[in-house]
Amino acid sequence: MTQMTGGQAVVQALQREGVEYVFGLPGVQIMGIYDAFYGQSNVKLITVRHEQTTTYMADGYARVTGKPGVALVVPGPGLQNASAALGTAYSCSSPVLLVAGQIESYMLGQDKGALHEINDQLDVVRPVTKWCQRVLNVEEIPGAIHEAMRQMQTGRPRPTLVEVPPDVLATVADVTLPTAEPYAAQVPDQASIQRAAELLASAKKPLIWAGGGVIVGGAWAELQALAEVIGAPVATTPEGKGAIPEDHPLALGVGYYGHGAPSYAAPRADVILAVGTRLTGQMRGPTAPRAPQRLIHLDIDASVIGKNYPAEVSLVGHAKPALQMLINSVRTQQAQQERWPHQELEEIIRDNDAWLRQQAPLQCEIIGQLQKVLHDDAVVVSGITNVGYWSHFALRVRRPRTYLGASYFATLGFAFPTALGAKVAVPNRQVVSLSGDGGFLYALPELATAVQYGINVVAVVFADGAFGASHNDQRTRYHGRIVGTNLHNPNFVQVAEAFGAKGIRAEPEQLATALQEAFDAKRPTLIEVPMPTLVPPFQIPPRVEE
């Protein structure tokens, strides 16, 4: 036991759990935690310019490393500013711990208008956290942080929150610090594995849907091995992109809004194995499972299984050991041969490529330019922007944890700050954010953070002078009645330079050169790409299967 303040207990407990960085924004109630960073360098503090960024950075860090990311905010407005990012991390099953301040403990629950007071603060975050807790004693701080870490490293990882009032942070007490623990994985029962293996072995055309759970669960090697053993092509959701190298002969790429190569392959499958996905985004058009297709559904979260389509075999467990069990079990079965001839898969990929080039020629050109310069381990944060959606299909991703999106939360503004967190985690790798001119301005001031801390993200900003997706919606669904969707843009290059970052303007066909220049500069860089407003894939009706 050691004597320390509550603030020191927070920082030291985080250190014991292996935390390297905390992304914060200060204020009176959390100065006790800020003070505990003084004079120590084990846990590094990065201060940002808006609370949304604290939590986006924690999320970016978490998704690239697989380790929990930690953010720190004041109560009330600080916490509410962070909540869109908390929701994003929730939708992406990302382990993010938000440490929040509170009002003085003797004022709690009285609605007297204390500074930053919000009634029932925990209720605000309950829908976007897996677990949240208020701590009212110094001695309980390490235990609460340990429990938050346990929650994020067992079962389905999702955000957690610990809130501590300032008087508790200031109190000195004898504190016992925790030690980080390894946590055992959960596995499905052997009988269900056996049934699943039999079904896969007897399938004429098995197909695998890999979701974000494969990446979050670190199960990509097992996924690829199983696909090879049973000869099943692998379709991924946008969250699952990178679960199999996209140049692997069995990789179909992303299915999204009923489009992509999976939309050609999925209707031909007789047995579908879904791993780490609810299949929500797959319910449109030809990618939707339909009778008599038989579904084997594997997920760590039992409530996900069969959510959108009835599962014949339910497998509740972590993807990594469960897929290994499936491989072992399938190997003992007599499998059908030549289920998906090479030519058939190649033809599917070719048909889809033709569709892609026809629907989105400029986006394909832009993504091709990016691809010329990006290394295999480059991290791309695909924002809520036209090229971001099309990159689900057109960008070839070869490694897991390198392609980050906002999943069903589709949070405009997340890309640049999430990329900053990713770059902090992997400073020696290329990290690029793809944003629109609308979305980028959400976190524009973080150019200052990038310059201050030398976080050399390359932010690509597609400038079409519009909230493009909404604008295009008005052009089509609302018969050209354009209202409230045009944008006045600043001079992005000058803005970047004013912050001390590098600014480049590049036409789409010059993007590769600009990107290389940005990486060579070893400075935070903004590349503005002038663009027309284009059609997003979700505004194109899915193909109808004959």
Ligand SMILES: Cc1ncc(C[n+]2csc(CCOP(=O)(O)OP(=O)(O)O)c2C)c(N)n1
């Ligand atoms: C937080 C949030 N607010 C609003 C939206 C709705 N929305 C989705 S796309 C979009 C337009 C985005 O414009 P921009 O960032 O310029 O990208 P573009 O579509 O022009 O490529 C809007 C407003 C959203 N997804 N998230």
Ligand SMILES: [Mg+2]
């Ligand atoms: Mg735009």
